[in-house]
Amino acid sequence: WVRMVTAQTPTNIAVIKYWGKRDENLILPVNDSISVTLDPAHLCTTTTVAVSPSFDQDRMWLNGKEVSLAGARYQNCLREIRARACDVEDEEKGVKIAKKDWENLHVHIASYNNFPTAAGLASSAAGFACLVFSLAKLMNAKEDNSDLSAIARQGSGSACRSLFGGFVKWIMGEAKDGHDSRAVQLVDEKHWDELVIIIAVVSSRQKETSSTSGMQDSVNTSLLLEHRAKEIVPKRIVRMEEALKTKDFGSFTELTCADSNQFHATCLDTSPPIFYMNDTSHRLISCVEKWNRSEATPQVAYTFDAGPNAVLIARNRKAAAQLMQKLLFYFPPNSDADLDNYVIGDKSI
Numbered sequence: 001w002v003r004m005v006t007a008q009t010p011t012n013i014a015v016i017k018y019w020g021k022r023d024e025n026l027i028l029p030v031n032d033s034i035s036v037t038l039d040p041a042h043l044c045t046t047t048t049v050a051v052s053p054s055f056d057q058d059r060m061w062l063n064g065k066e067v068s069l070a071g072a073r074y075q076n077c078l079r080e081i082r083a084r085a086c087d088v089e090d091e092e093k094g095v096k097i098a099k100k101d102w103e104n105l106h107v108h109i110a111s112y113n114n115f116p117t118a119a120g121l122a123s124s125a126a127g128f129a130c131l132v133f134s135l136a137k138l139m140n141a142k143e144d145n146s147d148l149s150a151i152a153r154q155g156s157g158s159a160c161r162s163l164f165g166g167f168v169k170w171i172m173g174e175a176k177d178g179h180d181s182r183a184v185q186l187v188d189e190k191h192w193d194e195l196v197i198i199i200a201v202v203s204s205r206q207k208e209t210s211s212t213s214g215m216q217d218s219v220n221t222s223l224l225l226e227h228r229a230k231e232i233v234p235k236r237i238v239r240m241e242e243a244l245k246t247k248d249f250g251s252f253t254e255l256t257c258a259d260s261n262q263f264h265a266t267c268l269d270t271s272p273p274i275f276y277m278n279d280t281s282h283r284l285i286s287c288v289e290k291w292n293r294s295e296a297t298p299q300v301a302y303t304f305d306a307g308p309n310a311v312l313i314a315r316n317r318k319a320a321a322q323l324m325q326k327l328l329f330y331f332p333p334n335s336d337a338d339l340d341n342y343v344i345g346d347k348s349i
């Protein structure tokens with residue numbers, strides 16, 4: 001027999017960034033962060049997990065190619081979920097697995113991203129969230145999504161925020177074992193559904209410095225990082241939560257843009273400096289800043305993760321349509337100043 005489960009998990013984009021760990025193995029951050037979960041139609045991972053007595057080892061395929069599960073991150077997730085496995089009884093398929101059998105059973109995992117892996121579009125976030133969620137369902141684990149987020153966190157920090165829709169906060173926690181470092185939903189996907197998210201793919205190439213090693217270098221060398229984590233982010237988190245509750249797009253934009261810029265300033269403050277944005281990213285920022293300043297209230301917020309691609313959050317559909325017009329005018333397709341792959345997501349959250 002074979003028992004199979006398929007799950008789909010969207011990626012998330014931080015509006016208050018996670019950058020820096022206080023524990024590398026457990027993946028515990030130096031500050032809280034807040035993100036928005038995207039519509040699964042555009043940027044998501046689909047994972048199928050299977051268990052059968054005929055499997056003789058755990059194996060995984062990513063976008064059709066076999067990858068090793070030997071790394072600590074995969075092993076930590078697999079171990080934590082196995083420890084929570086429960087009895088499974090599926091009469092229809094003739095499957096009966098007792099809790100104690102799980103330690104001797106192996107899983108096969110097939111995972112697909114519908115967007116470029118490691119191009120700064122948070123593929124690891126959707127990937128580990130989906131892996132942990134689908135394994136939990138396969139093994140009939142009873143934990144809720146917040147409990148599962150503390151496991152997904154051990155695969156990739158940002159993954160813990162992908163277990164919820166809407167706006168999500170990753171609480172850094174205080175415990176040494178990390179059990180209180182987990183995600184909670186701040187507001188669901190219906191709360192602020194006027195927002196429209198557009199991603200301008202400046203480059204779909206793999207980034208040169210991974211987030212993992214980049215943030216390690218920042219923790220070791222950037223003085224700005226410590227100041228940011230201790231003095232700046234805690235205040236921004238409070239203000240961002242308020243802006244989300246009251247749907248205050250002006251504050252939301254101010255905080256989102258400032259936090260993206262400070263994250264990239266921290267990257268520049270790292271030795272050796274890390275450059276994630278490029279000239280096109282900088283031109284996009286200027287374009288949005290100029291537009292926002294010419295209106296009575298801001299129309300679009302921008303944020304950039306560990307890559308040059310812009311995540312643009314428009315206040316409503318009208319602003320999104322105007323933004324698309326501006327993008328097409330200033331960055332015409334197939335020109336030198338081209339965005340690599342133009343726009344891949346235009347759906348509201």
Ligand code: DP6
Nearest residue numbers: 014017018156157158211212305306
């Ligand atoms: C810039 O979660 O990819 O996207 O925990 O080492 O796997 P690891 O790093 P990762 O870092 C994400 C960094 C970021 C900001 C964010 O998502 O908050």
